[in-house]
Amino acid sequence: NHAIARADAAEYGLTAPSPALGNLLGTLAAGAGAAGSGATGAVAITPAAGVVGLHILHGLPEKSTLTCIDPEADHQNRAKALFREAGYPTSRTRFLPSRPVDVLGRLATQAYHVVYMDVEPVDLPAAIEAAWPLLSPGGTLVVVGSLLDGTIADPSRKDRDTLAAREADEVVEGFEGAVVTRLPLDAGVTLVTRKG
Numbered sequence: 594n595h596a597i598a599r600a601d602a603a604e605y606g607l608t609a610p611s612p613a614l615g616n617l618l619g620t621l622a623a624g625a626g627a628a629g630s631g632a633t634g635a636v637a638i639t640p641a642a643g644v645v646g647l648h649i650l651h652g653l654p655e656k657s658t659l660t661c662i663d664p665e666a667d668h669q670n671r672a673k674a675l676f677r678e679a680g681y682p683t684s685r686t687r688f689l690p691s692r693p694v695d696v697l698g699r700l701a702t703q704a705y706h707v708v709y710m711d712v713e714p715v716d717l718p719a720a721i722e723a724a725w726p727l728l729s730p731g732g733t734l735v736v737v738g739s740l741l742d743g744t745i746a747d748p749s750r751k752d753r754d755t756l757a758a759r760e761a762d763e764v765v766e767g768f769e770g771a772v773v774t775r776l777p778l779d780a781g782v783t784l785v786t787r788k789g
Contacts, residue, residue, distance in 0.1 A: 594679040598643040601671055608711065609644040610737065614778045618645065618709060621733050622652030625706035633657035634704055636727065638693045638720070639711040639737075640665060642672035649707060650681055659686050660700070666690045697723035706732045714741065714754035717761035721785075725768055730789040736761070740781020 595615070602609040610618065626633040633654050637645045642661040649659055663669055669688045676686055689696050693712055697720065705727045712720050717739065724734055744750050745758045765773055765785050774784040 602641045607641040609641040615648040618648040619652035622649045635707040638662045643675040662689045702726045709735045714757045728787040734785040736783040738780040739783040
């Protein structure tokens with residue numbers, strides 16, 4: 594199913610997480626509901642919800658729900674079909690065809706164990722600010738492409754995307770009770786975990 598989802602994402606020109614990052618998502622999702630937090634849900638903010646969702650659903654506890662957010666209904670319909678083909682009941686997923694910054698504030702606070710975020714760099718600061726309250730204690734925000742393939746650290750870069758990514762990095766550093774890890778996976782991944 595992962596291979597089909599990846600081929601589908603490639604056909605639509607969508608950036609999907611590498612298998613290594615996908616496996617990490619499954620591992621993070623497997624911790625949902627642990628430590629007595631009661632939060633077992635996950636959120637996938639990405640056009641490639643099929644690939645991302647299959648990895649997260651693989652790790653999530655059986656009754657947990659995945660919320661997919663993307664403004665393109667077509668992307669979401671493809672993901673629905675992939676989840677159905679993989680045997681996941683429709684009750685395990687919900688789809689919000691909206692811009693992330695428009696709907697994140699409507700989701701329940703501290704109710705999600707994993708929030709995966711793949712948004713344009715210019716939207717990163719506001720999206721990260723809106724996603725942080727959703728994390729349960731022990732929950733992790735996974736921000737992909739956040740290091741812009743390392744160019745974020747190049748002082749000569751002053752383009753709009755780089756400046757927005759740096760601002761997002763400052764937002765993350767300002768969170769109280771956050772443990773931040775940056776990994777050289779894909780175009781750079783920032784993990785922001787809320788202390789228990």
